[in-house]
Amino acid sequence: MRAYLPSYEMIVPQSLSDALALLKTEPGVWQPFAGGTDLMVLFESGKLSHRKFINIWGLSELQGIQENETHIEFGALTTYAQFEKNALLCQEFPILHQSSLETGAIAIQNRGTFGGNIANASPAADSSPGLLVYDAEIELISSEGSRLVKYCDFHLGYKKTILLPHELIRSIRLKRHQNTHHYFRKVGTRKAQAISKVCFAGLALQNPGQTPECKIALGSVGPIPSRCKKTEKLLSQSFPKIAKEKRDWIHAACSELTQEISPITDLRSTQDYRLQVSLNLLTDFLDTLKPSA
Amino acid sequence: MSGHTVRIELTVNGQQREAQVHPMTRLLDVLRENLRLTGTKEGCGEGECGACSIFINGELVNSCLVPAIQVQGAVIQTIEGVSSSKKYGSKLHGVQEAFLGWGGAQCGICTPGMIMAAVHLIENTLDPTTITENQIRTALAGNLCRCTGYTKIFEAVQKACHLPGSKA
Numbered sequence: 001m002r003a004y005l006p007s008y009e010m011i012v013p014q015s016l017s018d019a020l021a022l023l024k025t026e027p028g029v030w031q032p033f034a035g036g037t038d039l040m041v042l043f044e045s046g047k048l049s050h051r052k053f054i055n056i057w058g059l060s061e062l063q064g065i066q067e068n069e070t071h072i073e074f075g076a077l078t079t080y081a082q083f084e085k086n087a088l089l090c091q092e093f094p095i096l097h098q099s100s101l102e103t104g105a106i107a108i109q110n111r112g113t114f115g116g117n118i119a120n121a122s123p124a125a126d127s128s129p130g131l132l133v134y135d136a137e138i139e140l141i142s143s144e145g146s147r148l149v150k151y152c153d154f155h156l157g158y159k160k161t162i163l164l165p166h167e168l169i170r171s172i173r174l175k176r177h178q179n180t181h182h183y184f185r186k187v188g189t190r191k192a193q194a195i196s197k198v199c200f201a202g203l204a205l206q207n208p209g210q211t212p213e214c215k216i217a218l219g220s221v222g223p224i225p226s227r228c229k230k231t232e233k234l235l236s237q238s239f240p241k242i243a244k245e246k247r248d249w250i251h252a253a254c255s256e257l258t259q260e261i262s263p264i265t266d267l268r269s270t271q272d273y274r275l276q277v278s279l280n281l282l283t284d285f286l287d288t289l290k291p292s293a
Numbered sequence: 294m295s296g297h298t299v300r301i302e303l304t305v306n307g308q309q310r311e312a313q314v315h316p317m318t319r320l321l322d323v324l325r326e327n328l329r330l331t332g333t334k335e336g337c338g339e340g341e342c343g344a345c346s347i348f349i350n351g352e353l354v355n356s357c358l359v360p361a362i363q364v365q366g367a368v369i370q371t372i373e374g375v376s377s378s379k380k381y382g383s384k385l386h387g388v389q390e391a392f393l394g395w396g397g398a399q400c401g402i403c404t405p406g407m408i409m410a411a412v413h414l415i416e417n418t419l420d421p422t423t424i425t426e427n428q429i430r431t432a433l434a435g436n437l438c439r440c441t442g443y444t445k446i447f448e449a450v451q452k453a454c455h456l457p458g459s460k461a
Contacts (some may be wrong), residue, residue, distance in 0.1 A: 005315050005317060005318065006315065007299070008315075008317050010316040010317045010360060010362055011316075012316070012362055012365075029415075033360070036358050036359060036363070037340060037358055040339075040340070040357070040359070040360065041339045041340060041357040041358070042317070044319075044338045044357065045339065053317070055360070055362055055363065057363050058363070081352070095404075104435060105343070105431075105434040105435025105436075106353050106413070106431075106432060106435055107340070107343060107346055107353045107354050107355045107410075107435050108340060108355070108358075108435065110352040110353055110354050110357060111354055111359070112353075148404065153343055167308070191434065192431075192434030192435060193341055193434065193435060206424070215328060237414070
């Protein structure tokens, strides 16, 4: 049933400091509202339980893309479409480029924001696996100042995060890498407009003369999107030097990943399917890597 | 409880318009109810079907997902503005001509959104004659049609890419 409009409130702050001051004065009362691609869906179906919103869409302090020698930082209100149009971001972080292209369709990509995707904290968020393997950091701001946190520490449990009621996500900060092999696959019911059944990101940092470092992260296979550190450790420690070692290596990695993830059966997929697809995607990723010798 | 309303001023299809609405009123409802522009359709009301597609400042969006307060001062184009804007005189847009000529519409509910998505693709492509079928499928991926099976729609958009009336 459609929501009863007069029971909701939405206010527009004049600036970021106004927004932060209000969030501080009445903590938990006002919920930030960005592109609306999640909240408006709940609102429409009468399931939006929160009633008071502060419109942060348009706050210039939460926008913009900056780079220096070591990092690229982009504002929380950066939309998927803005990411797709930034050549540098797409070139250096192709996983996030691809996940943006596969989020909803063009009309959603024009409104949906990275900050919103992170704060909404869905285990199926399309940008999460990419942010995890790139070791993203996020800047949280409040009227008291700001703090830089690792995105891998952001999620505490299903839809629970470290974000305090008086804080906003200001930006996302990514470390620039070279010699990196990137892999991303989202598996859903169709190519566009789907919420993933499994979402997989893989990264291999391959510096000549060094053992490659592998990073993998999955979405939709647990209560939070997460890195698979045990599998990563196994992958990096026993990285094959010759092609014929590869089969055993992949087999061992699949056994480890089976232990490490905990997919469930829900309205979108089943436990068995999600596990099998996760293993298939891990295998596909590892198949694309060359032996290190 | 708050029945408070705000005055929204916006440019719609080249004209200055205003509406006194609750800040969370869907843009779709502002267009259809307040401004009586009923060409924009409501399908799913949750951003899945694309029937309510319009442009905000030149960007394709689902108007069912945008609260009115977020379009304060914005430039909006709806299906009504695709043919009547000064850019095209009184003529139909090339995409509309193609939908008519090549059977791109059946029941018509998805059609305004399909046309907006196709116009968005063509007007944002330097040379529309180079547009591939894959690009058309991506551009229209957020628009559902339950009648045509899409083939006629994709054909119509392909034809539109080569019509002189398609490019801004």
